[in-house]
Amino acid sequence: MNRATVAPRPLPYHLLEEITDGFSEERKLGVGAYGSVYKGQRKGGEIIAVKKLHSMPELNDQQFQKEYLNLASLQHENIVRLVGYCHETRGEYVELNGRTIFAENQHMALCFEYMCNGSLDNCLQDESSGHDWNTRYKIIKGVCKGLRYLHEELNPPVYHLDLKPANILLDEKMTPKIADFGLSKLFEDERTRVPASPIGTLGYLPPEYWSHRLVSNKLDIFSLGVIIIKLMT
Structure with missing residues (x-):
């Protein structure tokens, strides 16, 4: 069942710094x-997951806009x-080659609903959890429904391209939610493609990709x- 569309809201960078204690190591989830x-907690008690994007050449304004539009539509x-986002350029004093200079720093972040489990x-790595078959079946069914939504209910469809246990998050009811669409692609049709750059994770890619x-x-x-298979075994 699809949820009512709720537009992600803009969040200022100073607020994200505040709710994550300055992006402290104690708050880091991964x-x-x-x-x-x-992990960020707002004054009203709302908890969100703040993904602070690395500063790298491939993450320019155009790429950020593309990722935002892809995520906001899901x-x-x-x-x-996706519950919020931040894209700010601020003038700041920074250290460079032993000197303090004034430069423009770009801050980009994507904020998601927090998955407590x-x-x-x-x-899967926590053997003490001992989840029963009903819970495992619920997870399998949920991931299948999420993937069907991406492939069959969206136009154009979205291919995740890095589906693995680390990119499936669990809420308080152990409901699975597919996450991390950094490598995902929109395809206007279902024809097989040859990607320009490597994708996926070893162990989760089919033989035709490797060959x-x-x-x-x-x-x-x-x-x-x-x-x-991993869930069943």
């Missing part, structure tokens, strides 16, 4: 290829929800199969 994620109970990857670098909706399905 680190990815494109940024670090921090509205499904099994897709993690972490990632499926952590759940010919071919990408289609089947890549996500193969990754899903690996996840199901």
Whole structure:
């Protein structure tokens, strides 16, 4: 079932600094290829996950806008929800080659609903959790529904291209939500493509990708199969 569309709200960088205690190590939830994620708690008690994006050449204004538009359009109970964003350029004094200079620093962040039970990857590694078959089946079914939404209910469809336990988050009811769309692509049709840059994670990619670098909706399905096997065993 799709959720009512709620537009992500702009959040000033100083507020994100405040609710994450200056992006402290104690607040850090994880680190990815494109940024670090921090737990932020607002004065009203709302908890969000703040993904502070790394400063790198490939993350320019155009790329940030593309990622934002891709994420903001996703509205499904099994897709993690984008609740806010930050894109600011501030003049700041910084250290460079032993000198203090005044320069413009760009700050970009994406803010998501907070998933209190972490990632499926952590759940699978924690042998003491001992989740029963009903819980595991619920997770499998939820991931399948989320993937069907991306592939069949969106026009054009979205291919995630890095589906794995670390990119599936769990809320307080153990409802799974697909996350981390940094490598995702919009495709106008279902033809097989050859990507310009490497994608995915070792162990979750099909043979046709390793042999010919071919990408289609089947890549996500193969990754899903690996996840199901891990959950069942």
